Amino acid sequence: MIAEKAPKQMQEEVKAEEKIVYRAEQLNLWYGEDQALKNIDMDIQENEVTAIIGPSGCGKSTYIKTLNRMTEMIPIVRTSGRVYYRNENIFDKKYKVEELRTKVGMVFQKPNPFPKSIYENVVYGPKIHGIKDKKLLDEIVERSLKGAALWDEVKDRLKENAFGLSGGQQQRLCIARCLAVEPDVILMDEPTSALDPISTLKIEELVQELKENYSIVIVTHNMQQAGRISDKTAFFLNGEVVEYDNTDTMFSSPQDKRTEDYISGRFG
Numbered sequence: 627m628i629a630e631k632a633p634k635q636m637q638e639e640v641k642a643e644e645k646i647v648y649r650a651e652q653l654n655l656w657y658g659e660d661q662a663l664k665n666i667d668m669d670i671q672e673n674e675v676t677a678i679i680g681p682s683g684c685g686k687s688t689y690i691k692t693l694n695r696m697t698e699m700i701p702i703v704r705t706s707g708r709v710y711y712r713n714e715n716i717f718d719k720k721y722k723v724e725e726l727r728t729k730v731g732m733v734f735q736k737p738n739p740f741p742k743s744i745y746e747n748v749v750y751g752p753k754i755h756g757i758k759d760k761k762l763l764d765e766i767v768e769r770s771l772k773g774a775a776l777w778d779e780v781k782d783r784l785k786e787n788a789f790g791l792s793g794g795q796q797q798r799l800c801i802a803r804c805l806a807v808e809p810d811v812i813l814m815d816e817p818t819s820a821l822d823p824i825s826t827l828k829i830e831e832l833v834q835e836l837k838e839n840y841s842i843v844i845v846t847h848n849m850q851q852a853g854r855i856s857d858k859t860a861f862f863l864n865g866e867v868v869e870y871d872n873t874d875t876m877f878s879s880p881q882d883k884r885t886e887d888y889i890s891g892r893f894g
């Protein structure tokens with residue numbers, strides 16, 4: 627006889643499911659003959675910071691680029707398995723990639739503002755989405771720049787070219803550009819690797835604040851950074867997820883010898 631689940635238990639399970647932003651099931655990815663992701667099964671939880679760590683070439687960037695279907699732009703890429711975003715398989719033929727891109731923002735290793743004014747950088751996305759009202763655009767600019775902890779530094783120079791900002795400011799501008807379209811998830815691919823320690827600290831503090839309203843996946847080479855800012859950490863090696871756990875647990879008592887070796891600096 628199958629034991630029936632108590633209603634409370636069922637409700638809790640439904641709640642837990644609702645909090646899953648991404649679910650990868652048996653995700654595989656090949657660049658031509660070379661397999662870069664192997665049987666990835668991994669959930670990303672809402673309002674958490676999930677760090678992806680691992681040595682160079684282990685598939686970290688490939689994994690997060692798969693989450694917003696950026697890898698499919700590369701002709702030799704082939705994938706199998708499923709990636710669910712909010713319960714919908716993003717590999718499904720009917721799935722609209724444009725919709726995914728409005729929900730999922732991406733910040734890259736090197737700040738990549740457009741060669742336009744600070745203001746125009748922030749309103750770029752909202753304008754594409756058809757927002758023309760100047761007052762509304764002004765509000766979006768202020769809210770997004772505040773959200774990216776940049777407003778006070780640039781509020782008097784919004785018409786200046788974004789290239790006049792420091793690297794750290796440019797990266798926060800790229801985050802503001804993301805926030806302007808009110809995403810659900812922010813994917814960050816080594817967002818601080820090109821920045822000085824003070825700018826890095828500012829971005830780390832910002833990530834902590836942003837998780838109140840967004841779900842964040844961050845690739846980092848810096849294990850101290852993963853330890854400081856993430857709730858969960860996934861350790862990738864040769865395209866596989868070796869270990870995925872609460873960051874505190876992972877760093878204090880890793881289950882797999884390879885994780886232990888990596889986080890204690892024995893390789894990578």
Ligand SMILES: Nc1ncnc2c1ncn2[C@@H]1O[C@H](COP(=O)(O)OP(=O)(O)OP(=O)(O)O)[C@@H](O)[C@H]1O
Binds near residue numbers: 681684685687688689
């Ligand atoms: N466009 C591409 N074409 C062919 N192979 C690729 C391509 N991009 C990545 N790869 C290969 O896929 C594997 C995983 O690369 P990926 O960039 O995802 O790793 P990573 O862990 O992010 O590395 P890093 O920390 O150095 O950025 C590597 O072997 C890499 O050479």
